[in-house]
Each structure stands twice: as structure tokens, then as C-alpha cells.
Amino acid sequence: MQDKYDLIILGGGCAGLSLAMKLSVHGKSCPKVLILERRENYVNDRTWCFWETQSTYLKELTQKRWPDIEIKTAQGSTIVNVKQTPYQMLPAEVFYQAALEAIGKNNNITVQYHAVVQTLPVYSKELWQVVVGSEQYSAPSIVDTRTQKAPQTGGAVLWQSFYGHEIACDREVFAVQTATLMDFDQTDPSLICFCYVLPMSATKALIEITVFAPTPMSADDLGAKLNMAIDRYTQHHPYKIIRSEQGILPMGNHTQRSIDTCKASQNYIYAGLFAGAARPSTGFAFQRIQRWAEQCATSILEKKLPIAHQADSAVQSALDYLFLQVLRAQPKLAPEIFLRLFSNCDSKRIVRFLSDQAKLSDYLAIIFSLPAWPFLKQLPPYLIKNVCRNVAQKKY
Ligand SMILES: Cc1cc2nc3c(=O)[nH]c(=O)nc-3n(C[C@H](O)[C@H](O)[C@H](O)COP(=O)(O)OP(=O)(O)OC[C@H]3O[C@@H](n4cnc5c(N)ncnc54)[C@H](O)[C@@H]3O)c2cc1C
Known part of the structure; x- marks a missing residue:
């Protein structure tokens, strides 16, 4: 027995859910969509930050805004006031919940959890066939948001590797109105390494160590530097770790489109972090994914075809x-x-x-x-x- 859909989205992370959310608001005009997601449930696995440059529904979801940002180096530091376009934070759990709620209101969209897509979809009789275990699904179009390749040296001009803890300190040690974007550790001149501090309150903050380097780095590689940074920011007062997060973002990668051009066709689209969403100079992708999701949803509704991320100017x-x-x-x-x-x-x-x-x-x-x-x-x-x-x- 084969389940037939209008669109299959492989991967229900930021890009997959954002696209489904944009489609979900169109009621009965929304195509029949299946999201195949390998997770069993969603947890607070990341913290998205971006500048408040456009008034969107996301404004209501953001949990914290900073009117000042700081850059610190051994040679000097600067605090910049950005209150007209504050730097703001959206915890992943808030986004996932809002997205799943919106999607859940439209019966045309199904999220299939614990669905690991391991085999290549096959195109036959104008339909893509996707096999997950003993199940088979088909649709004329696919949007593939899965990570295709593990980060490796040579895969991007630089990799942005980071590891951080959200901590609660037993003293008031954080300046709540200032997000520290970069506090450079200049002990090793061959490495671009800095600390990123997002204070949620005077006692709570997310503190991350970030490295820009040609080679991706693991949490283990960054752990010692992170502990030192936390000790410095908490002034050696006791603290407890609430949660941790880590990531490796491409800065200037060859997008999935160009890696796999022969497989991609008009109705098989790659999207997300490794497919053009990550801004080369920052690795940030959240707002670019939101813009793509809006454009892609419009194209699906008007032309019945999904579209990839647009090239930068x-x-x-x-x-x-x-x-x-x-x-x-x-x-x-x-x-x-x-x-x-x-x-x-x-x-x-x-x-x-x-x-x-x-x-x-x-x-x-x-x-x-x-x-x-x-x-x-x-x-x-x-x-x-x-x-x-x-x-x-x-x-x-
Ligand atoms: C910890 C962290 C913090 C970040 N912070 C910021 C930030 O502050 N600002 C910013 O702009 N960007 C940030 N980013 C970058 C970017 O916004 C995120 O990585 C974003 O989640 C990318 O969305 P995506 O849909 O491409 O990937 P994901 O959100 O990772 O979604 C991919 C989905 O595919 C699923 N999947 C993978 N393989 C399979 C498979 N075989 N079968 C089925 N499902 C599969 C995964 O489970 C996942 O749900 C951050 C990234 C990380 C990791």
C-alpha cells in the first residue's frame, strides 16, 4: 500500500517546519503534505538569535531582546546601541511548539516522527517514491532539508564550531542589557576564537565558545575553553548548568545544489543550512530560512513547484x-x-x-x-x- 501526497518534506527541523507552517495557514488550499522526521520528539536543542529587522509573527515568539551589543578584544572594546533593531532570541522549543501547533490545525499536513529516510528517493512515473522501513510514500515534489554530508575540512571556506551551556549562577554577575557577540580569546593567534554571551537575567546566561577555522571542531575540542570562559564570566562563583547546545555551521560552503546537480530536478529541491540558507560571512540561517519558506510556499501554491534558496546578490x-x-x-x-x-x-x-x-x-x-x-x-x-x-x- 502506497501513501500519495502532493509534497514530501524530508526533515522536520527549522526549514521543514517553517515551510509547512507557511503552507498550513492556507486552509483547504494547502496541498497534501507529509513531513518525514527522524526525531521522536522535539527538545530545546538550540537558541536562534537574529536582528529584529522585520515585523513578523516571530516577534511574538521571541523571548529576549538586547538593545546593546558588545565586541571585546585585547586591544579595546566597543558597545553598540542597536535598540531600533534589537538583537533577539528565540529558543528552539518555543519555535517547534508554535510550528507544530500551526501545522496541527491543518488536516492536509502530516508529521511522521521516527521516520529515518536512508535510501535515495526514486523517480518513476512522475512521482518520487520514498521508502521508510516497510512504508512507501510518493509525491510529485520533494523538499529535502536533511544534512547530506558531515562537516569536513574542505567542505567550506571556514567552519563555525561552537559549544555552550545555559547556566544559572548564584550571584548577579551578568549585564542584562548587553549581548556580547564576540569576546576574543587571543591566546592562540592561529585560531579565531571568541566567547558569545547572551544574558537572560543578572544570574542566567547562555555562554558559548565559538571557533572559525578551516577544520570543524567538536564539543570535546572546545570544552576546556568553555569552562574557563564560564569561570571568568561568573567570577568563579558557583553555577549550575541548565542545558547545553553545540553546532557546526558552514561559512562559504558549496551548496547541496551544486554538489548534487544531476539528482536535483525541478521538483526535487534541497533546502536548509547546507543548501544555501547559511549566510557565508556569519553562518546564520534562521531569517534566511523564514524568507525562503515564504517564497517556497507561494510558489507551491501558485505553480505547484517548490523553489530553492535564492542566490545572494x-x-x-x-x-x-x-x-x-x-x-x-x-x-x-x-x-x-x-x-x-x-x-x-x-x-x-x-x-x-x-x-x-x-x-x-x-x-x-x-x-x-x-x-x-x-x-x-x-x-x-x-x-x-x-x-x-x-x-x-x-x-x-
Ligand atoms: C545549536 C545551534 C544554534 C544556532 N543558532 C543560530 C542563530 O542564533 N541564528 C541563526 O540564524 N542560525 C543559527 N543556527 C543555524 C541554523 O539556523 C540552524 O542550524 C537551523 O536549524 C537550520 O535549519 P535546517 O532545517 O536546515 O536544519 P535542522 O533544523 O537541523 O533540520 C534538519 C532536520 O532533518 C532531520 N533529519 C536529518 N536526517 C534525517 C533523515 N535521514 N531522515 C529524516 N529526518 C532527518 C533532523 O532530525 C532535523 O530535524 C544554529 C544552529 C545550531 C545547531
Whole structure:
């Protein structure tokens, strides 16, 4: 017996649930959708942060906003006021619950838990066939949001590896109005390593150690540095760990589309973190996934075809990749680069840049706020690499 759907979504994480949520509000016009998700249940496995640049339903879900952000280095520090577009936090459990509630109101959408899709879907008679254990499902279109490959050296220009604990300290040690985006650890100049601190209250905070490096790093690699950072922030007062989270995000990866072009067809779309959602210069993907979900849902409703993440503008991707090349080639300059960026450039421009909404004048202001020499030095190898990449892609 085969179950037939209009659309199968492989993976019900951020991208899969966001797309289903956008479709769910269309009542009976919503196609018949099946989400195949390997988890048995959803837990608070991550904390999404982003800038409040657009008024969306997400505003109601966010749990904390910071009007000030801080960058700290051995050479100096800066606190930037961002109160017009605060940095805000959405715990994954809140998002999952809201998404599942919205999806649950539409009978056309089914979430199949504990469904591990291990075999490649097969295309036959204009339908994709997906096998999970003894069950078989089919649909004319698939949106695949599963991670296709484990992070590995060479898979991205840089990997952003992080590990953190949400802690409760027995003293008031955190400045509640300031999120510390980067507090650089400059003990090893070959490594871009910093601490990220999100204070929920004077006694509670999420403290993470983050490394940008060509090689992905595990929680074990980062554990000792994390413990030292927590001791420093809690001023050695006792604390307890409430929960932990970790991640490895690609910064400038080859998207899944280009890895697997032959398999992808008009109605088999890759989406999510490794398929174009992660912003190369930051690894952040949450807001980009929300934008894609809206566009993809519209396309499914109007044209019956899902769409992939849109490519970034030429200026944005050029700047992002040049930025990554400089960081990769000269990691010891990272503290100075970020400090100058956040100290010299108007915060509204930085937030627009980080949220994919930069105007030409923002790009120019950002370029002029950065130290010129490291970027000029990277320009010739960067141009050569890009020309070769474009030629190779055209041939492919
Ligand atoms: C700890 C953490 C913190 C982050 N913080 C931020 C942040 O602050 N801001 C930001 O913008 N981005 C952040 N990100 C990056 C990005 O927003 C998230 O990774 C986001 O969850 C990506 O969405 P996704 O749907 O691509 O992947 P996921 O949310 O991981 O969803 C993929 C889903 O596929 C399922 N799956 C995988 N394989 C199979 C299979 N074989 N069969 C069935 N199901 C399968 C998984 O169980 C999962 O539910 C963070 C990432 C992590 C890990």
C-alpha cells in the first residue's frame, strides 16, 4: 500500500517546519503534505538569535531582546546601541511548539516522527517514491532539508564550531542589557576564537565558545575553553548548568545544489543550512530560512513547484567571500577587523548588512571601516579563484 501526497518534506527541523507552517495557514488550499522526521520528539536543542529587522509573527515568539551589543578584544572594546533593531532570541522549543501547533490545525499536513529516510528517493512515473522501513510514500515534489554530508575540512571556506551551556549562577554577575557577540580569546593567534554571551537575567546566561577555522571542531575540542570562559564570566562563583547546545555551521560552503546537480530536478529541491540558507560571512540561517519558506510556499501554491534558496546578490557574495578569505588567511587580524567594523560603521548599516538588506551605501561604508591592506592583499588570489570557479561551473 502506497501513501500519495502532493509534497514530501524530508526533515522536520527549522526549514521543514517553517515551510509547512507557511503552507498550513492556507486552509483547504494547502496541498497534501507529509513531513518525514527522524526525531521522536522535539527538545530545546538550540537558541536562534537574529536582528529584529522585520515585523513578523516571530516577534511574538521571541523571548529576549538586547538593545546593546558588545565586541571585546585585547586591544579595546566597543558597545553598540542597536535598540531600533534589537538583537533577539528565540529558543528552539518555543519555535517547534508554535510550528507544530500551526501545522496541527491543518488536516492536509502530516508529521511522521521516527521516520529515518536512508535510501535515495526514486523517480518513476512522475512521482518520487520514498521508502521508510516497510512504508512507501510518493509525491510529485520533494523538499529535502536533511544534512547530506558531515562537516569536513574542505567542505567550506571556514567552519563555525561552537559549544555552550545555559547556566544559572548564584550571584548577579551578568549585564542584562548587553549581548556580547564576540569576546576574543587571543591566546592562540592561529585560531579565531571568541566567547558569545547572551544574558537572560543578572544570574542566567547562555555562554558559548565559538571557533572559525578551516577544520570543524567538536564539543570535546572546545570544552576546556568553555569552562574557563564560564569561570571568568561568573567570577568563579558557583553555577549550575541548565542545558547545553553545540553546532557546526558552514561559512562559504558549496551548496547541496551544486554538489548534487544531476539528482536535483525541478521538483526535487534541497533546502536548509547546507543548501544555501547559511549566510557565508556569519553562518546564520534562521531569517534566511523564514524568507525562503515564504517564497517556497507561494510558489507551491501558485505553480505547484517548490523553489530553492535564492542566490545572494553579486556584491553581497563577493564581500562575504573576500571577508572569509581574509579571515582564513590571517586569523590573527580577526579581533581588529571586527572591532573596527563595529566601532567605525553605523550600527544600522551593519545590521542591514548582516540581515541581507544592505544598500550600496552600506557596502561602501563597511568597506571603508575595515583595514584596507589585508583585503587588498587577498584580492588577487580571490579574483583568480572566483574566475576559475565560474569557468568550472559553466563547464559543469
Ligand atoms: C545549536 C545551534 C544554534 C544556532 N543558532 C543560530 C542563530 O542564533 N541564528 C541563526 O540564524 N542560525 C543559527 N543556527 C543555524 C541554523 O539556523 C540552524 O542550524 C537551523 O536549524 C537550520 O535549519 P535546517 O532545517 O536546515 O536544519 P535542522 O533544523 O537541523 O533540520 C534538519 C532536520 O532533518 C532531520 N533529519 C536529518 N536526517 C534525517 C533523515 N535521514 N531522515 C529524516 N529526518 C532527518 C533532523 O532530525 C532535523 O530535524 C544554529 C544552529 C545550531 C545547531
